[in-house]
Amino acid sequence: MKRIEKKLKELSQDNQKAFVGYIVAGDPDLETSLELMHLSVDSGVDILEIGVPFTDPIAEGPTIQQAHDRSLENQTNLQKIVDLVGKFREKDSNTPIILMGYINNFLMYKDLINRSHDLGVDGVLVVDIPGELSLEDYGIDNQDLDVISLVSPTTSKDRVKEIVKNSTGFIYYVTLRGVTGSSNLDGNEIEKNIKHIKSISSIPVMAGFGIKNSDDAKLLSSFSDGIVIGSSIVELIYKNSENKDFHEVSDYISNMKDAIR
Amino acid sequence: MKDNLPDKDGFFGEYGGKFVPETLMYALNELEQTYKTLKDNNDFNAEFHKDLAEFVGRPSPLYFAKRLTEHYRTASIWLKREDLNHTGAHKINNTVGQILLAKYMGKKRIIAETGAGQHGVATATVAARLGLDCHIYMGSEDVRRQSLNVYRMKLLGAEVHEVNSGSATLKDALNEALRDWVTNIEDTYYIIGSVTGPHPYPMIVRDFNAVVGYELIEQSQESFGRMPDSIIACVGGGSNAMGIFYPFIKMDNVELIGVEAAGKGIETGEHAAPLNDGTPGVLHGAKSYLMQDESGQVKGTASISAGLDYPGVGPEHSWLKDIKRAKYVAVSDDEVMKAFHMVNKMEGILPALETAHAFAYLDELMPKMNEDQHIVINVSGRGDKDLNSVVEIEGIKL
Numbered sequence: 001m002k003r004i005e006k007k008l009k010e011l012s013q014d015n016q017k018a019f020v021g022y023i024v025a026g027d028p029d030l031e032t033s034l035e036l037m038h039l040s041v042d043s044g045v046d047i048l049e050i051g052v053p054f055t056d057p058i059a060e061g062p063t064i065q066q067a068h069d070r071s072l073e074n075q076t077n078l079q080k081i082v083d084l085v086g087k088f089r090e091k092d093s094n095t096p097i098i099l100m101g102y103i104n105n106f107l108m109y110k111d112l113i114n115r116s117h118d119l120g121v122d123g124v125l126v127v128d129i130p131g132e133l134s135l136e137d138y139g140i141d142n143q144d145l146d147v148i149s150l151v152s153p154t155t156s157k158d159r160v161k162e163i164v165k166n167s168t169g170f171i172y173y174v175t176l177r178g179v180t181g182s183s184n185l186d187g188n189e190i191e192k193n194i195k196h197i198k199s200i201s202s203i204p205v206m207a208g209f210g211i212k213n214s215d216d217a218k219l220l221s222s223f224s225d226g227i228v229i230g231s232s233i234v235e236l237i238y239k240n241s242e243n244k245d246f247h248e249v250s251d252y253i254s255n256m257k258d259a260i261r
Numbered sequence: 262m263k264d265n266l267p268d269k270d271g272f273f274g275e276y277g278g279k280f281v282p283e284t285l286m287y288a289l290n291e292l293e294q295t296y297k298t299l300k301d302n303n304d305f306n307a308e309f310h311k312d313l314a315e316f317v318g319r320p321s322p323l324y325f326a327k328r329l330t331e332h333y334r335t336a337s338i339w340l341k342r343e344d345l346n347h348t349g350a351h352k353i354n355n356t357v358g359q360i361l362l363a364k365y366m367g368k369k370r371i372i373a374e375t376g377a378g379q380h381g382v383a384t385a386t387v388a389a390r391l392g393l394d395c396h397i398y399m400g401s402e403d404v405r406r407q408s409l410n411v412y413r414m415k416l417l418g419a420e421v422h423e424v425n426s427g428s429a430t431l432k433d434a435l436n437e438a439l440r441d442w443v444t445n446i447e448d449t450y451y452i453i454g455s456v457t458g459p460h461p462y463p464m465i466v467r468d469f470n471a472v473v474g475y476e477l478i479e480q481s482q483e484s485f486g487r488m489p490d491s492i493i494a495c496v497g498g499g500s501n502a503m504g505i506f507y508p509f510i511k512m513d514n515v516e517l518i519g520v521e522a523a524g525k526g527i528e529t530g531e532h533a534a535p536l537n538d539g540t541p542g543v544l545h546g547a548k549s550y551l552m553q554d555e556s557g558q559v560k561g562t563a564s565i566s567a568g569l570d571y572p573g574v575g576p577e578h579s580w581l582k583d584i585k586r587a588k589y590v591a592v593s594d595d596e597v598m599k600a601f602h603m604v605n606k607m608e609g610i611l612p613a614l615e616t617a618h619a620f621a622y623l624d625e626l627m628p629k630m631n632e633d634q635h636i637v638i639n640v641s642g643r644g645d646k647d648l649n650s651v652v653e654i655e656g657i658k659l
Contacts, residue, residue: 055427055559056544058439059282065426077556103280104543108557128280128543154287154446163283177284178444 003096003122004146004169007046008204008225017260018226020206021045021233021253022100024053024067026076028241030084036237036246037088041095043250044257049125049228052081052101059127061181063231067238078109082116089120098123098148098169103138110139117144123169124148131155131163150174151197153189160197170204171197172228175211175220181231182210191223214259221260229256266577271460274583276576279459281546284443288451293461295366300468305361312357313472316390317347319354321473323480323637328607333627336490336634340610341477341505343641350613350642351470351501352383356452358469360387363450370449371395374438376403376431376497377568377615378410379642380454385419395419398438400430403567406653410646428561431497431571435545455498456575459546463503463575470504477637478508485635491516491626494639495618496536496589497569499578501641510586518626519578520618522564523591531563535574536582536589549576565594565654566614566647592621598654600624601644613642614650 001009011018021040025033037048053068053076060068078099085097099116103126106113113124123146126135131149135141146169151160154177164171175190176182194205207220208228220227236249266273279289299305313319322345326338343351356373363371371388374397375381381397388395397414401423404411414421427433435458442451456463456470481489492509494502496519509515524532532538535550542551544559552560552572564570581587592600597614600621604612612620619638630636644651652659 054557056432056436058436058545059284059443061440062426069427072558077558102543104551104553104559105557107543108553108555127282128546130279130281130286131283150283152282152284152287154284156287156290159286174284177446179440182444 002144002146003094004047007094007096008170011046012225017221018046018206019044019257019260020047020049020208020226020228022049022051022228022230023237024051024064024071024234025081025084026053026071026074027067027234027237028070029074030076030080032244034084034087036249038091039246039250040253041092043253045253046226047096047098049098049100049230050081050085052078052099052105054102054105057102059179061179061231063181063235067234078105078112082112082119082121085120096122098125100125100127102127103129106140107138113140114142117142122146125172131166132159134166148172153177153193157196161200164197164201164203167203170206170225173197173205173207173224174209175207176209178209180209183212185210185216187219190220194223214255217256217259227260266580267460267464273577273580276549276579277460277463277547279546280543280548281459282443284446285459288442288446289459289461291366292362295362296461296465299362299365305365309358309361313354317353317357318345319472320476321345323477323484325484326608332607333623335627335632336630336636337485339484339489339635339637340640341473341637343473343501343639344610344612344616344643348379348383348386349645350379350383351473351504352380352454353386354472354504355454355466355469355500356380356383356387359452359465360391363393364391366450368448368450369393370445371452372398372438372441372449373452373454374398374431374434375454376434376570377566377613378403378407378414378646379568381419381421382410382413382417384452384454385414385417388419389417396441397421398424398434398441400424400428400434402429403431406650407567407646408649430562431567432544432559432573439545455500456503456577457498457545457547457573463547463577466500467503467507467577470500471507473504473639474506474508477505481635481637488512488515489637490630490634491518491636492639493518493520493619493622493626493636495520495569495615495641496574496578497522497533497571497615498573499575501639503575503577505639506587517581517587518622519587519589520622521589521591522566522569522618523593524563524565526593527591532591533562533564533570533572534591535572536578537591541579544573547576549574549579550582565597565650566618568613568615569618590622592618596621596624601651610640611644612640613644614647616641616644
């Protein structure tokens with residue numbers, strides 16, 4: 001069984017919701033990213049989403065954009081990120097890892113991405129490729145890799161059907177109109193749309209974008225299979241990058257995990 | 262030669278497409294549907310052409326450049342005078358068309374990105390005319406070098422948002438406009454200013470600018486009794502070039518030449534010439550030639566002209582390059598400045614620095630032409646906006 005499926009199955013058997021945590025690889029540096037990956041898992045993250053930095057990340061708000069810029073100053077690229085995953089796997093062979101980024105970087109490393117499953121990567125989430133298109137058409141065709149797709153409040157019902165068909169692992173439901181780190185969650189709309197996805201497919205649905213505090217986390221986890229948190233974690237990492245004391249990150253993750261229990 | 266592209270998925274060969282975050286798909290599909298319906302609607306077209314005639318001042322003249330022709334002593338040089346349009350460039354053709362789409366779609370809020378400021382001014386102009394809320398995104402580096410246009414936009418009632426992220430130029434303004442659109446998707450219409458971006462924009466912007474090419478067919482017939490031998494236009498994103506090229510794509514005997522910005526020289530890497538020195542990649546929703554490094558990161562650009570200072574190019578140009586229907590060359594900042602002065606002194610025309618790139622190619626082209634031939638340069642815009650830059654570059658005290 002694939003690692004993402006296995007992890008989600010275990011959680012659901014325990015009546016638990018999944019916590020997907022996002023960090024940008026190479027922010028503040030790759031060595032610290034490795035430390036932060038382990039720290040996140042120890043504090044309660046179930047699935048790691050590793051951001052691949054891009055010069056022009058159009059779906060990101062300022063917090064994650066700036067993290068991408070900081071990482072790019074360290075010359076982070078996909079080769080180094082896959083190496084990072086390999087190092088993580090030396091100590092942790094259970095936690096699923098998804099690479100999240102933009103198509104232009106993935107196209108440059110097609111062969112590496114196709115081999116990356118053997119190196120410890122479980123899935124890819126390409127932000128700027130519409131979900132009804134298949135990554136296979138662009139040369140990323142390793143069937144062992146899960147392909148996570150986004151569904152948003154503006155996705156039409158017809159398209160939801162197509163997207164769900166082409167997705168494995170889980171569906172990432174974008175909870176708001178906006179970039180990462182925005183606010184204004186509309187609970188009723190989110191609940192309705194996630195119910196719709198669940199009515200046509202058995203694929204798990206994670207809710208993300210705009211989750212800031214434990215109330216948001218609690219609300220969204222009540223009608224999804226789990227939540228995704230990015231900007232808040234990235235912000236806390238940045239705040240503590242100078243002295244590299246990340247207990248605030250760890251505390252934040254534990255609180256969020258408690259909120260969705 | 263095919264001129265019925267893009268295909269139904271928005272591709273010109275392998276270029277184009279819709280590479281965008283999921284939230285935008287709804288708006289792009291809505292726009293595509295609306296455009297499909299209105300494109301052949303008589304009322305819509307009548308309104309568009311009335312505005313082009315009465316508000317923009319079309320048709321723009323085809324003017325014989327007598328002294329330039331005498332200077333080179335080969336082919337006759339003709340100028341398609343888009344610089345005489347209202348607001349001073351070809352950009353207004355597209356904004357007049359897209360604001361009508363916005364009106365038919367009932368959108369109340371208009372956003373746009375701008376580099377040189379010409380598209381920002383053209384957008385603010387049409388938004389003012391309809392009393393719509395207008396927001397323009399502009400890189401802080403461009404705000405500095407195009408301060409006159411910034412003031413014009415403000416006079417027109419637009420709010421100008423300075424963008425400091427990335428390289429603080431056109432590509433970053435586009436990123437920020439896309440982020441605004443993702444956030445305000447339902448009530449906002451995004452007027453993209455070039456033949457770039459996700460489908461259907463490259464098609465829509467081309468179609469609205471193609472009025473330039475269609476006029477040229479008639480004017481060439483009237484002025485010299487046949488079609489031109491060569492058409493030259495500068496290429497940044499490529500909207501003025503695409504507009505004048507498009508109706509001629511199927512006329513194989515008309516040579517199409519796009520001139521990119523070689524900046525400090527192609528060999529220095531400091532330029533804005535993806536068709537000359539780039540590789541296929543995906544930026545701002547479309548696959549096209551792109552200036553990027555081996556990791557797929559978009560490279561910084563360098564050009565004397567803010568309007569050409571962009572690492573990508575419209576996907577249809579990438580296709581025309583690959584099928585060898587159009588030829589893409591590049592000229593350096595120094596060659597551009599020389600041409601800028603030449604056109605001022607010999608023709609009494611102040612061209613935009615973008616446009617001066619097209620003139621700068623004459624030195625290379627003209628010796629290969631003969632006296633029976635006719636070439637047309639698309640004078641895409643006028644250069645009043647660039648006077649501050651020119652004064653700064655040449656170290657002149659006013």
